[in-house]
Amino acid sequence: MRDSNEKESIVSINAVSKSYQRGNQPVPVLEEITFDIARGEFLALMGPSGSGKSTLLNLIAGIDSADSGSIIIDGVDIASLGEAELAGWRAAHVGFIFQFYNLIPVLTAYENVELPLLLTSLSRRERHEHVETALAVVALSDRKEHYPSQLSGGQQQRVAIARAIVTDPTILVADEPTGDLDRVSAGDILALMSRLNEDFGKTIIMVTHDPRAAEKAHVIRHLEKGVLSDVSA
Amino acid sequence: MFLLKLLARNAFRHRLRTLLTILGITVAILAFGLLQTVVSAWYAGVNASSATRLITRNAVSLVFSLPIAYQERIRRIEGVSSVSYANWFGGVYITEKNFFPSFAIEPQSYLALYPEFVIEPEQKRAFISDRKGCVIGQKLANRFGWKIGDSIPLKGTIFPGNWEFVVRGIYTGAEKSTDESQFFFHWAYLNETLKKTIPRRADQAGIYLIGLKNPQSAAEVSLAVDTVFKNSLAETLTETEKAFQLSFVSMTEAIVVAIRIVSFVVIIIIMVVVANTMAMTARERIGEYAIFKAMGFRWYHVAGMIFGESLFISVTGGIVGILLTFPVARKFGDVMDQFFPIFQVESSTLYMDLSFCLIVGLVAGMFPAWRAVNIKVADGLRRVG
Ligand SMILES: Nc1ncnc2c1ncn2[C@@H]1O[C@H](COP(=O)(O)OP(=O)(O)OP(=O)(O)O)[C@@H](O)[C@H]1O
Ligand SMILES: [Mg+2]
Numbered sequence: 001m002r003d004s005n006e007k008e009s010i011v012s013i014n015a016v017s018k019s020y021q022r023g024n025q026p027v028p029v030l031e032e033i034t035f036d037i038a039r040g041e042f043l044a045l046m047g048p049s050g051s052g053k054s055t056l057l058n059l060i061a062g063i064d065s066a067d068s069g070s071i072i073i074d075g076v077d078i079a080s081l082g083e084a085e086l087a088g089w090r091a092a093h094v095g096f097i098f099q100f101y102n103l104i105p106v107l108t109a110y111e112n113v114e115l116p117l118l119l120t121s122l123s124r125r126e127r128h129e130h131v132e133t134a135l136a137v138v139a140l141s142d143r144k145e146h147y148p149s150q151l152s153g154g155q156q157q158r159v160a161i162a163r164a165i166v167t168d169p170t171i172l173v174a175d176e177p178t179g180d181l182d183r184v185s186a187g188d189i190l191a192l193m194s195r196l197n198e199d200f201g202k203t204i205i206m207v208t209h210d211p212r213a214a215e216k217a218h219v220i221r222h223l224e225k226g227v228l229s230d231v232s233a
Numbered sequence: 234m235f236l237l238k239l240l241a242r243n244a245f246r247h248r249l250r251t252l253l254t255i256l257g258i259t260v261a262i263l264a265f266g267l268l269q270t271v272v273s274a275w276y277a278g279v280n281a282s283s284a285t286r287l288i289t290r291n292a293v294s295l296v297f298s299l300p301i302a303y304q305e306r307i308r309r310i311e312g313v314s315s316v317s318y319a320n321w322f323g324g325v326y327i328t329e330k331n332f333f334p335s336f337a338i339e340p341q342s343y344l345a346l347y348p349e350f351v352i353e354p355e356q357k358r359a360f361i362s363d364r365k366g367c368v369i370g371q372k373l374a375n376r377f378g379w380k381i382g383d384s385i386p387l388k389g390t391i392f393p394g395n396w397e398f399v400v401r402g403i404y405t406g407a408e409k410s411t412d413e414s415q416f417f418f419h420w421a422y423l424n425e426t427l428k429k430t431i432p433r434r435a436d437q438a439g440i441y442l443i444g445l446k447n448p449q450s451a452a453e454v455s456l457a458v459d460t461v462f463k464n465s466l467a468e469t470l471t472e473t474e475k476a477f478q479l480s481f482v483s484m485t486e487a488i489v490v491a492i493r494i495v496s497f498v499v500i501i502i503i504m505v506v507v508a509n510t511m512a513m514t515a516r517e518r519i520g521e522y523a524i525f526k527a528m529g530f531r532w533y534h535v536a537g538m539i540f541g542e543s544l545f546i547s548v549t550g551g552i553v554g555i556l557l558t559f560p561v562a563r564k565f566g567d568v569m570d571q572f573f574p575i576f577q578v579e580s581s582t583l584y585m586d587l588s589f590c591l592i593v594g595l596v597a598g599m600f601p602a603w604r605a606v607n608i609k610v611a612d613g614l615r616r617v618g
Contacts, residue, residue: 055611063527063610084531091529098614102524106242111235116528118235 009036010170010203011060016069018055029055031226033069037171037205042197044214045207047223053207054175056223060205061094061173062086074170091119095164097174101156103148109135109159110144116167134162137200138192154185161192165202172196174206178213190216236534240541247514251546254510258550258593259557261503262586266558267565268496269582274566275489277575279482281410282474285448286346289441289458290477292468298437299467301424306461307441312454314446317342318438320423324387324396324416326377332571333373335387335416337423340368346444349407356381356402364422366401370413372574374403387416392423394430414574443471500589507597511543515601522605523613532606539602544594551590555583 019028029052058064138158178186291297320337427435455471566576
């Protein structure tokens with residue numbers, strides 16, 4: 001069963017190009033990118049600064065749009081979605097993990113994790129169960145009343161991961177999730193992400209500069225000046 | 234619920250900044266309320282005056298008086314129910330600073346025409362039967378501690394000499410808007426004295442006060458009165474008491490307009506201040522709004538947070554300002570009693586206060602909300618890193 005799942009692709013990127021306008025000059029960032037991501041894959045996107053990694057990740061996460069090409073995720077061509085549909089799609093299918101955790105500072109760990117659930121029709125009690133479960137997964141049940149400023153960087157990132165998984169999204173996107181952490185905390189975060197991938201079958205797309213982080217991934221793709229160069233498993 | 238919690242917490246993220254902004258709105262609303270009240274106090278005489286009583290004065294100017302013989306001729310005019318007359322006395326009690334309005338009146342007919350001055354029948358009788366008696370308003374009595382039977386010396390300005398009166402009655406106002414700071418005494422006392430000292434100024438009335446049989450006939454009766462005295466030595470100008478009072482106020486119209494403008498400028502200034510605070514706030518949080526949007530929150534959630542916060546700040550400040558307006562206005566009214574015998578916060582001022590803080594909140598939130606709604610998620614997120 002697992003074998004067949006692994007072959008099925010959940011993300012299908014087809015000839016995606018993107019350029020930014022600088023003055024009158026279009027500056028190409030991504031050129032004709034084509035690749036698939038299998039369900040349950042742990043993918044690391046690497047490459048030099050400015051090569052377009054974040055841009056590509058944003059396209060997959062549906063928070064930016066490509067100039068041409070198509071991105072099909074779990075059967076949905078996200079370019080065809082209107083703004084409102086896209087927002088709804090993101091809420092249901094994408095979990096975000098950022099380099100700087102990006103928790104809401106005035107909300108407690110619990111409330112931060114609860115945030116994405118407010119867009120669902122879950123009752124208060126159901127939300128409570130989901131939040132408790134997500135916090136248990138990241139081993140922060142005892143810190144739920146803490147505000148972000150009362151948590152270490154690693155703990156904040158774990159809260160952010162709990163927030164990303166609490167809606168049980170189709171894909172997790174992470175942009176340099178360990179980029180702001182010391183080695184030990186980074187190790188914890190990577191272990192946690194591996195566990196999410198292995199034990200919970202989450203598809204993870206992670207941008208990273210850190211070779212140690214990339215080691216945890218099944219597949220590593222390199223971006224070089226907007227072009228995919230090679231694949232290493 | 235969650236949104237409310239979020240925006241309340243957001244509002245107090247920069248406690249000092251928020252408190253100062255709220256304080257600014259409080260002061261602005263307070264200033265606006267007081268200035269508006271000054272303006273309505275200015276017009277208090279007009280509002281308290283009646284549109285069913287007429288006042289006849291010398292057509293040339295209020296400075297000139299009219300022969301006392303006019304009374305009988307006015308009384309005979311169709312539609313007139315009663316006629317009284319009065320002179321502005323302009324007496325000074327010890328010093329100019331103690332100003333209050335003083336009039337020489339014909340007691341019976343005058344008090345009959347002004348039922349809003351409420352006097353106990355006994356006091357009224359005592360006043361009418363004492364030529365040197367006077368009736369004073371309750372506020373005036375309080376101000377100088379005058380009681381029934383006290384004798385009051387006034388220095389004449391228009392009618393020279395030292396005048397002595399005995400308090401025979403103290404009136405109260407039937408309405409909130411009735412001026413309780415006036416001083417009335419017998420016209421006959423004035424006239425007798427003038428006959429001895431300046432005979433050419435005797436037998437003159439400053440103004441005639443006319444009661445109407447039918448309030449609807451004000452225009453016709455006014456015209457009839459002025460027609461009777463056309464081409465006589467002293468032509469008349471007759472108008473309703475309201476119009477008469479208004480002509481006084483309009484002399485100072487420019488000041489009132491200036492006060493009005495200042496009161497609105499105060500509101501505009503605070504609007505700019507709050508807008509600036511909100512713009513700063515939203516600029517700092519643009520990354521957070523991007524996170525919300527990335528998670529699937531919509532533009533109206535984000536706009537709701539921003540407008541909610543700016544309304545929270547402006548309405549809080551506004552309510553505190555409104556609550557403070559009453560005690561401050563009372564204090565202010567006490568101090569300025571001589572100038573504004575009626576100093577009351579009107580409900581229309583409160584409605585304006587409320588609408589202004591709503592408008593300030595909405596306008597202040599507009600630009601930041603527009604920015605936060607329109608920024609692309611990917612661009613907003615870049616601001617964080
Ligand atoms: N909004 C924008 N307007 C113009 N140029 C942009 C914009 N966003 C990104 N770029 C440019 O696109 C290129 C790719 O940016 P991107 O952030 O995807 O790189 P990256 O690979 O994630 O780099 P890093 O490793 O430093 O995060 C860069 O040259 C960047 O300057
Ligand atoms: Mg990047």
